[in-house]
Amino acid sequence: MADLRVKFCGIESPNPFWLASGPPTNTAGQVMRAFDAGWGGAVWKTIGERITNTSSRYGGIDYNGAKLMGFNNIELISDRPPEDNFREIAEVKKRYPENLVIASLMVESKRETWHEFVRRAEDAGADALELNFGCPHGMSERGMGSSVGQVPEYTEMITGWAKEAAKTPVIVKLTPNVTEVTRVALAAEKGGADAVSLINTVNSLMGVDLETFSGRPNVGGKSAHGGYCGPAIKPIALHMVSSVAKAVKIPIAGIGGVGYWTDAAEHIALGASVVQVCTAAMHYGFRIVEDMIDGLSGYMDDHGFRSTEDFRGRAVPNIKDWGDLDLNYKIVADIRQDLCIGCQLCYVACEDGAHQCIEPYTVAGNGKKNPNGMGVHVPRIIEDECVGCNLCALVCPVDQCISMKQIDEGKPFESWKMRAARQ
Amino acid sequence: MPLRETAPKLTPEQYEESFADITPRMNARQAAIEAARCLYCFDAACTIACPTRIDVPGFIKRIMTGNTRGAARVILEANILGQTCGRVCPTEALCEGACVMVEKGEEAIEIGRLQRYAVDHVLDRNIRLFHAGSPNGRRVACIGSGPASLSCAAALARKGYAVTIFDRAELPGGLSTYGIAAYKTRVSDSLREVEMVKSLGVVFKQKVEIGRDISFAQLEKEFDAIFIGVGLGETWAMDIEGEELEGVCGAMEFIERTKVLPFPQVSIGKRIACIGAGNTAIDVVTAARRLGAETVYLVYRRSEKEMSAFPYEHELAKNDEVIFLWQTQPVRILGDSGAVTGLECIRTVLGPPDARGRRSPEPIPDSLFTIDVDMVVRAVGQKPVTDFLRAVQGIELRKNGTVVADAHHQTGNKKYFAGGDCVNGGSEVVDAVAEGMAAARGIDAWLEETSGAARREN
Numbered sequence: 083m084a085d086l087r088v089k090f091c092g093i094e095s096p097n098p099f100w101l102a103s104g105p106p107t108n109t110a111g112q113v114m115r116a117f118d119a120g121w122g123g124a125v126w127k128t129i130g131e132r133i134t135n136t137s138s139r140y141g142g143i144d145y146n147g148a149k150l151m152g153f154n155n156i157e158l159i160s161d162r163p164p165e166d167n168f169r170e171i172a173e174v175k176k177r178y179p180e181n182l183v184i185a186s187l188m189v190e191s192k193r194e195t196w197h198e199f200v201r202r203a204e205d206a207g208a209d210a211l212e213l214n215f216g217c218p219h220g221m222s223e224r225g226m227g228s229s230v231g232q233v234p235e236y237t238e239m240i241t242g243w244a245k246e247a248a249k250t251p252v253i254v255k256l257t258p259n260v261t262e263v264t265r266v267a268l269a270a271e272k273g274g275a276d277a278v279s280l281i282n283t284v285n286s287l288m289g290v291d292l293e294t295f296s297g298r299p300n301v302g303g304k305s306a307h308g309g310y311c312g313p314a315i316k317p318i319a320l321h322m323v324s325s326v327a328k329a330v331k332i333p334i335a336g337i338g339g340v341g342y343w344t345d346a347a348e349h350i351a352l353g354a355s356v357v358q359v360c361t362a363a364m365h366y367g368f369r370i371v372e373d374m375i376d377g378l379s380g381y382m383d384d385h386g387f388r389s390t391e392d393f394r395g396r397a398v399p400n401i402k403d404w405g406d407l408d409l410n411y412k413i414v415a416d417i418r419q420d421l422c423i424g425c426q427l428c429y430v431a432c433e434d435g436a437h438q439c440i441e442p443y444t445v446a447g448n449g450k451k452n453p454n455g456m457g458v459h460v461p462r463i464i465e466d467e468c469v470g471c472n473l474c475a476l477v478c479p480v481d482q483c484i485s486m487k488q489i490d491e492g493k494p495f496e497s498w499k500m501r502a503a504r505q
Numbered sequence: 506m507p508l509r510e511t512a513p514k515l516t517p518e519q520y521e522e523s524f525a526d527i528t529p530r531m532n533a534r535q536a537a538i539e540a541a542r543c544l545y546c547f548d549a550a551c552t553i554a555c556p557t558r559i560d561v562p563g564f565i566k567r568i569m570t571g572n573t574r575g576a577a578r579v580i581l582e583a584n585i586l587g588q589t590c591g592r593v594c595p596t597e598a599l600c601e602g603a604c605v606m607v608e609k610g611e612e613a614i615e616i617g618r619l620q621r622y623a624v625d626h627v628l629d630r631n632i633r634l635f636h637a638g639s640p641n642g643r644r645v646a647c648i649g650s651g652p653a654s655l656s657c658a659a660a661l662a663r664k665g666y667a668v669t670i671f672d673r674a675e676l677p678g679g680l681s682t683y684g685i686a687a688y689k690t691r692v693s694d695s696l697r698e699v700e701m702v703k704s705l706g707v708v709f710k711q712k713v714e715i716g717r718d719i720s721f722a723q724l725e726k727e728f729d730a731i732f733i734g735v736g737l738g739e740t741w742a743m744d745i746e747g748e749e750l751e752g753v754c755g756a757m758e759f760i761e762r763t764k765v766l767p768f769p770q771v772s773i774g775k776r777i778a779c780i781g782a783g784n785t786a787i788d789v790v791t792a793a794r795r796l797g798a799e800t801v802y803l804v805y806r807r808s809e810k811e812m813s814a815f816p817y818e819h820e821l822a823k824n825d826e827v828i829f830l831w832q833t834q835p836v837r838i839l840g841d842s843g844a845v846t847g848l849e850c851i852r853t854v855l856g857p858p859d860a861r862g863r864r865s866p867e868p869i870p871d872s873l874f875t876i877d878v879d880m881v882v883r884a885v886g887q888k889p890v891t892d893f894l895r896a897v898q899g900i901e902l903r904k905n906g907t908v909v910a911d912a913h914h915q916t917g918n919k920k921y922f923a924g925g926d927c928v929n930g931g932s933e934v935v936d937a938v939a940e941g942m943a944a945a946r947g948i949d950a951w952l953e954e955t956s957g958a959a960r961r962e963n
């Protein structure tokens with residue numbers, strides 16, 4: 083069986099699955115149960131000066147009956163006194179020396195305060211530190227969280243302060259609420275960070291109650307913007323992880339929308355050494371890690387990967403600038419008549435939303451009949467017109483029914499950059 | 506009627522339980538989940554399969570988004586009896602049978618129940634979706650108040666016609682009220698729908714028989730066009746010995762009693778035989794079992810393969826533990842002191858298929874046997890009731906009594922249009938509704954055309 087152990091800036095984790103800083107890592111009791119379930123590490127709920135949280139504080143987006151496709155919170159950092167958190171970190175480390183406990187920190191932007199908290203966390207036995215420069219709400223209004231992470235200079239400066247005092251690795255957690263995440267990642271690296279983790283939550287407002295006109299989440303009829311996370315943000319996270327992977331040399335913890343082992347494997351393929359999970363654990367509990375471990379090692383066995391290092395970052399070279407893509411690569415849609423159920427969704431999508439190159443159905447159909455003897459209306463692709471956008475394949479509700487087949491037109495590779503250079 | 510032995514009475518709760526809705530209402534959450542399964546097909550197969558062409562994905566999408574009133578509007582716009590259809594349509598043979606989910610290997614979307622959910626929503630809240638059109642000065646009479654006439658009348662009233670419906674029965678609604686199994690729809694459900702048609706200004710004149718109480722000359726004088734929606738009539742007789750005995754009745758009469766009388770007052774034998782194997786026969790045997798009859802036989806000359814009832818109707822009867830006597834032909838009904846005591850039958854063998862592919866049953870000599878029953882119900886088809894139309898010049902009747910009408914549902918006498926069971930020979934509610942709608946369009950087009958012609962002549 084594949085070896086899931088991971089080395090991450092000098093420290094070793096039993097597996098690449100960590101709980102991200104959040105409600106699941108609020109107390110020693112939770113973290114110890116999580117380790118029992120199989121989590122390799124846990125980033126403690128961010129520690130700082132005591133705050134007060136609101137109720138409610140979460141919002142969810144359901145899609146077609148599935149719950150929490152997206153999740154949002156207006157929660158701040160830990161609402162427990164720092165001394166309680168540090169004491170419990172010590173307790174957990176004593177009982178679970180193999181598992182990693184990372185202390186997440188966020189304090190006012192003063193050098194001495196950062197020095198003090200770094201020292202206290204390390205005294206408690208934390209294996210590493212994560213600087214929370216990402217929280218997009220509440221703390222940022224107080225000059226912390228994303229108001230640090232959005233300014234490369236502050237990020238570099240405060241990372242430097244932490245490094246001055248730290249003996250353990252310093253991980254800088256990045257916010258996605260910036261125009262160019264690599265600039266902040268480079269600033270963290272320059273400030274001495276041993277690793278970066280990303281992404282924190284995405285700025286968002288969950289919705290409006292159309293009867294009362296209050297926003298969601300609702301705090302006594304009022305609302306505030308908060309952080310979006312869960313399955314919906316995975317694509318944003320993957321993009322940012324891959325671009326940071328190209329920009330920095332230090333290791334990366336991938337965060338955002340990890341719920342299945344496949345999500346984790348994608349983060350790793352794009353350069354992450356470990357992944358962190360918050361929403362999925364809040365939704366289903368710590369037990370989800372069982373399948374993550376199982377699924378990932380099964381995948382690795384199937385592909386002959388002995389450690390995650392064998393495929394880490396493998397997809398990164400395939401992520402290009404648009405201008406480097408082959409403009410002569412041509413595919414067209416192909417419908418498998420035997421699988422088609424005749425819903426005509428591909429037809430209407432192409433007709434109204436793409437390039438008008440599907441015929442609704444030949445009235446005689448393909449001779450296919452449904453169990454009641456009615457004709458199944460199988461549409462037909464007009465191959466000469468198809469631009470290969472693949473919208474139809476995306477809307478088709480039947481697996482494998484529409485595939486995109488490659489047409490070899492005998493033309494050489496030609497990118498836009500090559501074309502522009504010739505002109 | 507005095508029967509030899511009657512079934513034991515049930516408690517009021519038992520009656521209600523056995524006649525409870527077989528497709529119960531959905532609650533909002535069930536409806537939302539089911540609606541979310543729909544793929545929202547384009548040019549959807551389910552819509553094509555619906556005789557009234559309800560925009561099924563259109564209304565299901567509206568249920569999903571919480572726009573239930575809009576969903577009801579989409580349904581009723583196409584089919585004013587959307588509620589009854591949601592309950593009684595043979596959906597497996599229509600929309601749900603065509604649903605692409607079946608082809609995908611999943612359960613069909615429960616279109617009928619969703620439809621009922623949406624229409625119930627507006628009926629429960631007395632939401633008025635439609636109004637009478639501004640009067641156009643034209644008057645139309647409908648003969649019969651069944652689904653065909655209701656649909657024709659509603660469509661015309663919305664266009665501004667003054668419509669009067671005449672029906673010889675006490676209650677309006679035709680077989681929607683009197684004929685469809687109580688576990689699918691109740692008299693009150695049908696009347697609720699009739700109220701919706703009334704709210705469009707349609708006038709109902711019950712207990713008026715056209716041809717007897719009102720003459721055609723009178724009708725023609727008062728109305729610009731006349732729609733014939735008289736359906737079919739009583740059950741055919743079988744012409745066998747003993748049919749006059751107490752305890753022998755036709756399916757229509759028996760079913761009507763289960764609809765209009767309180768259940769305990771429906772007289773029901775302890776042992777019953779029903780003759781025939783169509784959907785009506787199924788309604789008889791299931792009602793009999795639900796009323797407490799202990800032994801219920803369904804007697805049919807041909808085999809199970811030839812039965813005309815829909816497969817799921819057959820299934821209903823099987824679940825009610827009905828005893829099927831296939832290839833069994835009734836010979837005579839036995840009686841004692843005027844009451845039924847038994848049914849003498851003979852076994853049959855099926856001959857070669859005839860021109861229509863039906864195999865005709867031949868009695869097997871020496872295979873007579875008797876079943877012990879207290880009641881015999883004939884379910885061998887309904888007689889036509891169109892004889893009275895022979896008084897109208899130009900209207901043509903087929904040999905089986907159905908009215909000949911063209912694609913616009915106009916008869917040989919241009920002033921008369923016709924639709925529903927009396928034209929199609931007996932089909933489903935939804936077909937009657939579709940034909941009533943088509944006739945309304947036909948009437949409107951014809952009157953537009955003739956009045957235009959009249960204007961031109963002046």
Ligand SMILES: Cc1cc2nc3c(=O)[nH]c(=O)nc-3n(C[C@H](O)[C@H](O)[C@H](O)COP(=O)(O)OP(=O)(O)OC[C@H]3O[C@@H](n4cnc5c(N)ncnc54)[C@H](O)[C@@H]3O)c2cc1C
Binds near residue numbers: 673680685933
């Ligand atoms: C037992 C039974 C069960 C059925 N179950 C179902 C089912 O589950 N689902 C389904 O979709 N369909 C079912 N049907 C079929 C459905 O009921 C009919 O197709 C439908 O009612 C036909 O509508 P209609 O308007 O043509 O006629 P009808 O509903 O028969 O209405 C005709 C009306 O005309 C009146 N009338 C007749 N002659 C005159 C006259 N001279 N003057 C005035 N009024 C007159 C009658 O009183 C009657 O009210 C069933 C039918 C039967 C018999």
Ligand SMILES: Cc1cc2nc3c(=O)[nH]c(=O)nc-3n(C[C@H](O)[C@H](O)[C@H](O)COP(=O)(O)O)c2cc1C
Binds near residue numbers: 186311360
């Ligand atoms: C309720 C909630 C509270 C969170 N609190 C913190 C926090 O205190 N510190 C922090 O660095 N990130 C916090 N996060 C962000 C998560 O650690 C993580 O970056 C983000 O949720 C994306 O991962 P996910 O898609 O697996 O949830 C919080 C997230 C949630 C949902």
Ligand code: SF4
Binds near residue numbers: 467468
């Ligand atoms: S790939 Fe795009 S253009 Fe081609 S048929 Fe499909 S939707 Fe139309």
Ligand code: SF4
Binds near residue numbers: 478479
């Ligand atoms: S979307 Fe797929 S299943 Fe539907 S009609 Fe097109 S090819 Fe067939």
Ligand code: SF4
Binds near residue numbers: 550551604614
């Ligand atoms: S065929 Fe089925 S899935 Fe498609 S629109 Fe109709 S009900 Fe929905």
